[in-house]
Amino acid sequence: MQPRMTRAVWTLFTITIIFMMLLVSCRPSTPEVEPSPTAEPPTPAPTMPTLDLNALYNTQWVLAAYGDPDNPTVPPASIQINATFTPDGLLAGSSGCNNYQTGFQASTDGTMTIQPEIATTFMACPDDQMEAEQAYLQALAQVTSFNFTADGNLTLRYQLDSGEEGLLVYGKGAVPFTNTEWVLVSYGDPANPTEAEPGIPVTAIFSDEGQLSGIAGCNSYSAGYTVEGETLTISPIASTMMMCTVGMEQETAYLQALSGAESYQITGQTLVINYTVDGTPGALTFSSANLPLVGTLWTLASMNGIQPAEEVTITAVFEVGDEAGSGTVAGQAACNNYTGGYTVNDSNLTIGALATTMMMCEETIMQAEQEFLQTFQATQTYQIIGNTLLLQSDQGMLTFTAERTPLLGALWQLVSLGDPNNPTAPVEGSNFTAQFIRNPSAPMGVLSGTTGCNEFAAAYAASLNEIKINQPISTGITTCVPGLLEQEQIFFLALNNATQYTILGDTLIMPYDDNQQALVFQGTQLEVAERPVLSDLDGSSWYLWSINDQAILPGTTITAIISVNPEGASGVMNGSAGCNTYQAEFGEQLGVTTTLTSGQFCNLPAGVMTQEQNYINTLARAYGYWQTGDQLILNSGSGVLTYRTTMPPAAGDQTHLLINRDWFLVSFNTNFSLPGEREPSTRFNQDGTLNGYTGCNTMNGSFTTNINQITISGLSSTMMACTDQALQNQEQAMLAVLGSAQTYQVNANNLQIVGAQGVLNYSLIPLTRP
Structure with a gap:
C-alpha cells in the first residue's frame, strides 16, 4: 500500500503545481519590446446575453452579499433576507423583519424592473434589522438588471437616486422538492450513516405529476408517490434488471429504503427521507449540489465499468482559459503526467491533443494509461451528478469521482501566500488556520481562525467555487513574533479580496489581487456542523x-x-x-x-x-x-x-501574573481605599498562601486558582481595633470579598477580584495621597 500512497501524494502535488502555473498564466504579461502602432480593427457590435428566465423563477434566493459591486458586504447571520420570483410577475420574500410583496418584469437580455410600491407587514424589530430592511427595500425598488454567476448565484444591480450603484448577491436557499435531481449522499442509521459508494451515482427526481424516477446505481427505476405535508408515501417500485459488478448491494438497500419512505425534510440543498425497513428506522440523505467541471480534482473510478487496479492512479483537472468555452486540462495518466486543451458547449466536451511526459512504468500500468488516453481524447459529452463526472464517447464511459475536502467542517492550515510562482511561507512562529462554519439553510456563515498571535472571525458567503469574506476582526494583540503582524495584515486583506476558490484534494487555493497572488491552505477534515440531541x-x-x-x-x-x-x-x-x-x-x-x-x-x-x-x-x-x-x-x-x-x-490562566506581587488596594466596591499605618494590600505567594494588611490588621490565609477562578479559605487576622469607622468598614469589606472570592483578572498593573460580597480593585502602584 505504501507505494500507492506515495504515488497519490506525488500526483496531488504535481497537479497542484500545474494548477498554480495555470493560475499564473492568466495574469497579464508585460511585453519586453514596445510594439509598433497598428491600425485598430473595427470593434464588433456587442452581443446581448440571453438569460434563462426559468432559472430565476420558483427558487428561494437568500441574500448573501450587498453594496459595493467591487467588494460587497456579507450580512450578519441574524438578518435573513430572501426573495422568490414567480413566472406570473410576483416577487415576495422576507426583508429581514417583515414579509414583503411586489411585482416585477424581467427579460432574457438581463433587464429587470421592480415595482417601487412594495407592500410589507408591520412588525417591529431591533434597530439594526429595521435599518437593514429599509436599505434592502430601497435598493430592491431601484434594480435595473439581473444576471447569474458561474456558480448559479443570482445578482441584481441597482442605482440609487444619489447615483450610487450597488449589487445584491443571492444564493439558493431551500431547493424545491419536485423537479430537482437529488443525488444520494448517505443511507442507513441516522446516527451512523453509510456513505454512498463513490463513482456509483444514485439519483431521485420527483415530478409535479406524482412520478418518481432515477438511477439506483446500476438500474434505472420508477414509481408513483404522494405527499401530504411532510408525509411521503412511495408506491411499489419498478426497475430494470441489469447486473453490475459493483454497487448491487447498495442498490438493493436503497430501493428497500425508498419503499419504506414515511416523511421528508428539506434544509437548503439537502433532502432527508426518513424510512422504516423491517422495523428499523433509517434515513436517506440527498444533495442537489453538483460540483463544477473546472477547478475540481477528478480521480478515475472506473473505465467502461471496470475499476482501475489499486496501483493505477488517473486524474484530471479542468481549468478555464482566456476564451469562453475553452481551457486547459491536466492530470496523471497512470504513469505519465499529461496536459492539453479542451472545448465545452453545453454538455458537449472535446479534448484536444495531449502532451505527456515520457516515463516508463510496469507493463500493466502502461496499458491502463494507453487505454485511458485513447478513451479520454475520444470524449464527446459529459455529465456531472453530485461529485461524479461521466465522460461518454464511442470508445466507452469514463467515470470520475471528486477528490475534494469540503470547505465546511475542515481545519485549513495556511502553507503559502503571495506570488504562486514564488510563494512565501508563513513566518516562523505563526499558525495561520481557518475554519468555515455555516447554517445549512443559508449560504452565509462565520469564518474563524488564528494567526498564531491573534484570533479572528468574519462573516462569509460561499457557493461551490465563489466566495466573499468580510474584513476579519481580530483580537488586536500586537506583541507577536517578528514579521507576523505585517503578514497577518496581508492575510486579512487577501481573505477580503478573494472572490473565487478551488479545492484540489485537500488543498484549498484562494486567488486574490486579480489572480496575481494566492493563499494556499492544507486541509484536515473535521466533523461537519450538526445539531446533536x-x-x-x-x-x-x-x-x-x-x-x-x-x-x-x-x-x-x-x-x-x-x-x-x-x-x-x-x-x-x-x-x-x-x-x-x-x-x-x-x-x-x-x-x-x-x-x-x-x-x-x-x-x-x-x-x-x-x-x-x-x-x-x-x-x-x-x-x-x-x-x-x-x-x-x-x-x-x-x-x-x-x-x-x-x-x-x-x-488564559493568569496565576503567574497574580503571585509574588504586592497588590495595593485601590477601592472596595464603590469606595476608595484608606491607609492605616501603611497602605492596605494583599500578597499571593507561590506556595498558595496569602498575607496582607487591611488598614487596621494583618491577615493570612490560603488560596487556589483554576484559570480565572479563585477560592480563598482560612482567612484570619489580628484583632486590633480600628482607629475610625471608615477603616473598620474597609477591613470588613476586604475580608468579606476575599472570603467569598469567585474570579480574578489581571490587566497590566491592575488586579480585580470579584466575590459574592463585592469587588476589590488593586494596583501594583499605591495610590498617591495628599
Missing part, C-alpha cells in the same frame, strides 16, 4: 470565544455550563458573563430566558460591562444551536455566539 449537551462546559464576529475582550472570561432536564427538551445554562454570574432557562432548540444572579460592577478591563450586557441580550434571543468539533454555535435573533471547550488564548 439536546441531552448530549448535558453537563458540558463551554467558553465563549466571540459574539457575532467580535472576539471577546482580552482578560475576560465568559462561561456556560449546560444542564438538561430529564425529559431532554429543556434545562438551565449558567456561568460567568464576564463580571457577574447568570442563569438562563431554555426550552426546545435552546430558546432562552436569561437573568443575572449577581449585581456587581466591574471596571476592568475597560468595556467588560458593555460586553456582558451584549452577551446577555444576545443569549436571551437564542433560538437554535449547532456543534462542530470543539465548537458550540448558538443562533440568536441578535447574532451568533461561538463557544469552544477551551479558553481563548487572551483569557
Whole structure:
C-alpha cells in the first residue's frame, strides 16, 4: 500500500503545481519590446446575453452579499433576507423583519424592473434589522438588471437616486422538492450513516405529476408517490434488471429504503427521507449540489465499468482559459503526467491533443494509461451528478469521482501566500488556520481562525467555487513574533479580496489581487456542523470565544455550563458573563430566558460591562444551536455566539501574573481605599498562601486558582481595633470579598477580584495621597 500512497501524494502535488502555473498564466504579461502602432480593427457590435428566465423563477434566493459591486458586504447571520420570483410577475420574500410583496418584469437580455410600491407587514424589530430592511427595500425598488454567476448565484444591480450603484448577491436557499435531481449522499442509521459508494451515482427526481424516477446505481427505476405535508408515501417500485459488478448491494438497500419512505425534510440543498425497513428506522440523505467541471480534482473510478487496479492512479483537472468555452486540462495518466486543451458547449466536451511526459512504468500500468488516453481524447459529452463526472464517447464511459475536502467542517492550515510562482511561507512562529462554519439553510456563515498571535472571525458567503469574506476582526494583540503582524495584515486583506476558490484534494487555493497572488491552505477534515440531541449537551462546559464576529475582550472570561432536564427538551445554562454570574432557562432548540444572579460592577478591563450586557441580550434571543468539533454555535435573533471547550488564548490562566506581587488596594466596591499605618494590600505567594494588611490588621490565609477562578479559605487576622469607622468598614469589606472570592483578572498593573460580597480593585502602584 505504501507505494500507492506515495504515488497519490506525488500526483496531488504535481497537479497542484500545474494548477498554480495555470493560475499564473492568466495574469497579464508585460511585453519586453514596445510594439509598433497598428491600425485598430473595427470593434464588433456587442452581443446581448440571453438569460434563462426559468432559472430565476420558483427558487428561494437568500441574500448573501450587498453594496459595493467591487467588494460587497456579507450580512450578519441574524438578518435573513430572501426573495422568490414567480413566472406570473410576483416577487415576495422576507426583508429581514417583515414579509414583503411586489411585482416585477424581467427579460432574457438581463433587464429587470421592480415595482417601487412594495407592500410589507408591520412588525417591529431591533434597530439594526429595521435599518437593514429599509436599505434592502430601497435598493430592491431601484434594480435595473439581473444576471447569474458561474456558480448559479443570482445578482441584481441597482442605482440609487444619489447615483450610487450597488449589487445584491443571492444564493439558493431551500431547493424545491419536485423537479430537482437529488443525488444520494448517505443511507442507513441516522446516527451512523453509510456513505454512498463513490463513482456509483444514485439519483431521485420527483415530478409535479406524482412520478418518481432515477438511477439506483446500476438500474434505472420508477414509481408513483404522494405527499401530504411532510408525509411521503412511495408506491411499489419498478426497475430494470441489469447486473453490475459493483454497487448491487447498495442498490438493493436503497430501493428497500425508498419503499419504506414515511416523511421528508428539506434544509437548503439537502433532502432527508426518513424510512422504516423491517422495523428499523433509517434515513436517506440527498444533495442537489453538483460540483463544477473546472477547478475540481477528478480521480478515475472506473473505465467502461471496470475499476482501475489499486496501483493505477488517473486524474484530471479542468481549468478555464482566456476564451469562453475553452481551457486547459491536466492530470496523471497512470504513469505519465499529461496536459492539453479542451472545448465545452453545453454538455458537449472535446479534448484536444495531449502532451505527456515520457516515463516508463510496469507493463500493466502502461496499458491502463494507453487505454485511458485513447478513451479520454475520444470524449464527446459529459455529465456531472453530485461529485461524479461521466465522460461518454464511442470508445466507452469514463467515470470520475471528486477528490475534494469540503470547505465546511475542515481545519485549513495556511502553507503559502503571495506570488504562486514564488510563494512565501508563513513566518516562523505563526499558525495561520481557518475554519468555515455555516447554517445549512443559508449560504452565509462565520469564518474563524488564528494567526498564531491573534484570533479572528468574519462573516462569509460561499457557493461551490465563489466566495466573499468580510474584513476579519481580530483580537488586536500586537506583541507577536517578528514579521507576523505585517503578514497577518496581508492575510486579512487577501481573505477580503478573494472572490473565487478551488479545492484540489485537500488543498484549498484562494486567488486574490486579480489572480496575481494566492493563499494556499492544507486541509484536515473535521466533523461537519450538526445539531446533536439536546441531552448530549448535558453537563458540558463551554467558553465563549466571540459574539457575532467580535472576539471577546482580552482578560475576560465568559462561561456556560449546560444542564438538561430529564425529559431532554429543556434545562438551565449558567456561568460567568464576564463580571457577574447568570442563569438562563431554555426550552426546545435552546430558546432562552436569561437573568443575572449577581449585581456587581466591574471596571476592568475597560468595556467588560458593555460586553456582558451584549452577551446577555444576545443569549436571551437564542433560538437554535449547532456543534462542530470543539465548537458550540448558538443562533440568536441578535447574532451568533461561538463557544469552544477551551479558553481563548487572551483569557488564559493568569496565576503567574497574580503571585509574588504586592497588590495595593485601590477601592472596595464603590469606595476608595484608606491607609492605616501603611497602605492596605494583599500578597499571593507561590506556595498558595496569602498575607496582607487591611488598614487596621494583618491577615493570612490560603488560596487556589483554576484559570480565572479563585477560592480563598482560612482567612484570619489580628484583632486590633480600628482607629475610625471608615477603616473598620474597609477591613470588613476586604475580608468579606476575599472570603467569598469567585474570579480574578489581571490587566497590566491592575488586579480585580470579584466575590459574592463585592469587588476589590488593586494596583501594583499605591495610590498617591495628599
